[in-house]
Amino acid sequence: MAKYRMHLLVCDGTTCHASQSESVKNALQDCLELNNLENEVKVVSTGCFGYCEKGPIVKVLPDNTLYVKVKPGDAEEIVKEHILNGQIVKRLLPTESVAQVYASEGKTPFFDKKQIRIALRNCGFIDPENIEEYIAHDGYQALCKCLTEYTPQQVIDIIKRSGLRGRGGGGFPTGLKWEITAKVKSDQKYVICNADEGDPGAFMDRSIMEGDPHSVIEAMAINGYCTGANKGLVYIRAEYPLAVKRLKVAIDQARAYGLLGKNIFNSGFDFDIELRYGAGAFVCGEETALIHSMEGKRGEPTFKPPFPSEHGYLGKPSNVNNVETYANVPVIINKGADWFASIGTEKSKGSKVFALAGKINNVGLIEVPMGTTLRDVIFKIGGGIKGGKEFKAVQTGGPSGGCLTSHHLDTPIDYDNLIAAGSMMGSGGMIVMDEDDCMVSIAKFYLGFTVDESCGKCSPCRIGNKRLYEILDKITKGEGTMEDLTKLRNLSEVIKDTSLCGLGQTSPNPVLSTLDNFWEEYVEHVVDKKCRAGSCKGLMKYIIDAEACTGCTACARACPVNAISGERKGPHFINQEICIKCGTCMEKCKFNAVLLQ
């Protein structure tokens, strides 16, 4: 069998594919054959490199040269110059970093890679069920350092200086929270990990717990040392069985190695962790509701203050942080506050994990430095919009967030910028929408979620959101009025101002942000009775083109509600009063006579 001395990797990500990577691949193959190299050099297609705007991309192995914007006509030069003569084809190199090309890729990033893995550093690299592999990746060194070299206050100062902020949505400065919990005097304190992750489409925390559970355990122990707590509780939804299993295995192993339990690292510090299961209510992710749920009470939020840091689980001071927040902590201790603070923007440090979903090519989990633009996330890392369609909006922050438009694409992602743009960071769900998505329907989808998930304790949220939902529903059915649009806005403001917890205070955001950014679309629904995305059934009309109709009767026979009438061999008609808009007639018609308006 042939042993290849070289490989040519041709990017076949969806975007590159559209920019003719297939013909580049064929051209390379042909050139190789012409030069009798096909048994020495192999052409292989690969997934997306994340540089779609520079595609098609060809990477030469083993020397790691990367060629960009390669055209089929360039194949000959690559084969002749690079493969036969050993000369790099300089004109096809990415201009930003010609000098770097010669550097080996492992050490110098080829040209600035967009992603950095901090919270996900071990995820997908180590066996999560083997504590020794975590230790082999410097695991538990941070805990050791804290317990043996630092005072609790010194650790808190490191976290404060690093600029780490909560990744669960609110973005509260983590070091400050630790300090507040540490200062409260109490015989018993708790360290709580919020692993409730309820946003639709989000799976960042799940992946961390499944892929690197020890990082969360280690950080919780560090927090216990800082705040003076010796008991940790992970509140995790029971729908995450694999994460539960991996956490349990990890906790058992940590106990067996003496990394949880009594007198850890001979420091006199005791710490242990237990799991508590949530039933999957979104509102139980709110920290006061979460605590009530752990206490066996109804999962309803209560007024803050008092904050959990002062009055938490069983009335004792409790430090609540999110899974991803914790996962950052050991690295900050190991690599230092300054290192962490050097990544990100002025007020948002480090990186953020996002779950990319929706109409995007590379659906998946990514981690980018704070300050990365939405454009880079969507069009580079995400590989652009599926099917080459037009980008319309991106939803961040889940049901509490908003929809941002193409105007926001160059906004650097951080806590403050997203809020200024009318959305929020949230826990990291990012749903991309294209021209086929109707923004009124999107707002309705999120409101439907909120209505289901509201705990019902306070009326603005319980009743107000239901009314919002009903108005949106009316608009999507083509029954809305301009007055409804004013009502939507006014009611939203009232709900925001008068709800007790974060759920109600943020639930109108999807409505407000779509009103702000897609006002014309609302007006079209209301005034023109038109849905430009063609997704609101209530606004669509199936009609039969009398010219094209052959009178075959196929549609009339298929219509479930007998809405179609007409003579055999004569034109047919749809009675709009009866039609339920199921679309069957359109499918059945062989003459494309049924049209959608």
Add this chain to the structure above:
Amino acid sequence: MVHVKTIEDLKKIKEEFGKRIQVSGKNFDPEKVVQIKVGLGTSGIASGAKEVMNFLRDELEKRNIEALVTQTGDMGYSYAEPTIEVKLPGQPAVVFGKVNIKKADEIIERYIKNGELIDGILPTNYMTI
């Protein structure tokens, strides 16, 4: 059972871990053995990663290839699950996406046995720390 009490204890485990790779009870030199990681997060498992892992374990043994197949978490490529990472001795690791049984077979026969790359590689586009 090791009770970790000092930083030296941690460092010892770290050092030993690199040397002491075991395949079915026997020790192997990590420089000589093929190492495969299968992404067994929820999305990997849902798209059949467990079956792929079992297949790899069984077939590598049957085909007399000394290899260490372990599980790992989600590599992040939801659009290309199941994903596996293959590290041949002395070579950089390569990640393959959309690995079904057929593809796994191809990976063994072509890449592992022959060093021949096949379609479906996922380029790493992130920095590690």
